[in-house]
Amino acid sequence: MRIPVAVAAVVLVGAACGSGASPTPSGTPAATATEAPSATPCTPVEIEWYVGLGTGENEEQIPQEEAVVAAFNDSQDCIDLKLTVVDNTEAADTLATRIAANDAPDIIGPIGIRALQSFGDQLLDLGPYIADVDLSEIDQSLIDAYNVGGKQIGIPMAVYPSFIYYNKSLFDEAELAYPPHEVGAQYEGQDWTWATVRELAMKLTVDTNGNDATSASFDPANVDVYGLDAQFTENDARAWSTVFGGSGSVLAADGTTAQWPDNWRTGLQYFYDGIWKDHFVPNQTAVQALAAGNTFQSGRIAMDVVHQWYTCCVYPGEGTPAVTDWDIAVLPVGPDGNITSKLHADTIGILDSTENPDQAFEALGFLSQSPELITTWGAMPAIESQRAAFFEGLDERFAPLEIDWNVSTLMLAYPDNPSHEAFMPNFLEADSANKDLGSKLWTTPGLDLDAELDAQVELLQGIFDSAN
Known part of the structure; x- marks a missing residue:
């Protein structure tokens, strides 16, 4: 079964809500956006999203990130997503300290390819989780750019060819x-x-x-x-x-x-x-x-x-x-x-120290296909259907010039792989x-x-x- 990227955020509802959830990925969605919510009782699991390693920590960006977190929490009852925002100048050192103290967050990002490499050997392999997710709106070469040493350490979210x-x-x-x-x-x-x-x-x-x-x-x-x-x-x-x-x-x-x-x-x-x-x-x-x-x-x-x-x-x-x-x-x-x-690109990843990988991936799926976050971060969406609105905004900004944005789309098909920022x-x-x-x-x-x-x-x- 191939699960569309637009419903990737609900892929793991069943695993997250079950009383004895396994840490291995589930390929079967318990619900889609059009199905009635499951009545299966669950104890909410807290998942921490750590922001500050890249963009996203500016004062103007935080309210929109908080709104997306609230929307996710309102959409289901089994995960309590928490947002932690740290100043960019301190975020990497703070994260390293927390990892050493066994107090690591679950999700990190937005984070560029270079910064991801600093924690590359501590990121969860998302390959098994996305095996049943339809990522056809994201160019395969972009997905491959986040495959490091056989591990799929991220899903492209915001791209900058x-x-x-x-x-x-x-x-x-x-x-x-x-x-x-x-x-x-x-x-x-x-x-x-x-x-x-x-x-x-x-x-x-x-x-x-x-x-x-x-x-x-x-x-x-x-x-x-x-x-x-x-x-x-x-x-x-x-x-x-x-x-x-x-x-x-x-x-x-x-x-x-x-x-x-x-x-x-x-x-x-x-x-x-x-x-x-x-x-x-x-x-x-x-x-x-x-x-x-x-x-x-x-x-x-x-x-x-x-x-x-x-x-x-x-x-x-x-x-x-x-x-x-x-x-x-x-x-x-x-x-x-x-x-x-x-290529420069931003993504979000999951630290392999998480105690709740299924729930972390469900939250990651929701965040990774949020157009509100892409807009807030000023990025070209990796998801093709979201790009028209992005370029329309640039047309308005640079009018009366008529910039050929198709060039940007063409160049997206030729990313450096391995990345120049690789591990x-x-x-x-x-x-x-x-x-x-x-x-x-x-x-x-x-x-x-x-x-x-x-x-x-x-x-x-x-x-x-x-x-x-």
Whole structure:
């Protein structure tokens, strides 16, 4: 039997209300939204939902979360869902302390892929629970992104594909055609690859004297407009490798061996050369000079690889926007032969320490298909039928511009898998080491990148080994 995602919240009513509920998942619903409620008596079980690891802890968001919790509690009598909201700056440490003290909550989230990895080995495998749930409205590749080491640690809820934001005014000034909006489309007779993007970005990169980066007179010390950026990636070497190289992992399939895959090496070399050799990507100093790091908003970036959530920040909170005419384009084919849209996503998960996994999953099902929460968190819904309303809201916000939001939907089919934020042994130490590498690449010209990456693999191996 296949149970629709819209009634996933009632999948486990029978298990939750039974006097001797088993901790193993039940695939048979006791009721659907149209059936009369069961008269079977039950003692309410308390399930705690812990919010603060990602979005959701802002003062404006809490009332809506409380309303959803109240709606769930009103919908049945066997589970008492409790909401705990912790400040984001303290939430991870507080949760770790509670786990160590055997006082862990049941459900955690919303939480991004990276933060999930911090607690990845402590999350319940949801695979058996969703085996009988119809998730056909959620792209399978998104579901797979939450499958870590054979464990389905989450269900996609809010998704943020990445794509190219482009400043149409800068293209018009350079008399260049806009980048493609369709997968497989060419750019001026050339396949849409990162090599094509490089050629285009160099033509769009202009110094203060008006020379572009293809000119012998170009002055890289005085760049006015850059052709390309990957904004807010900061110093994350794994993220850069994914944007320009495709999906990969620093952890080999055996789960213990450190690596830096060839396509990641190629992608990172592309990025590094873009900064220090071809000068169409800003270095760290230049980034900070462009709207304090919000580079596309500065009006001096022609193309910017960033996520759906960046609609928050194209325009400044105050003052006249520097970017007045923009749109979005599909990502090119990478060195691995694939399109890869670096994905950010929010989900909610269940800690495997829960004493009531059936009841926790019932509550999770209700939360995960709540459009009210998606709206409150400002996210693109993973559930396809909820997206039209989401994009209509964006159309109203950015009118009279007509942004091609279909690009975002197209890119959702090409997530990085494994995720660039995937689990690593000794995650926090390994993550810090990768960002140290990123900072070095972002600020230092003249490096032998292969030598740097060989040294990084050796460093990561030591970090991974110390986790065993």
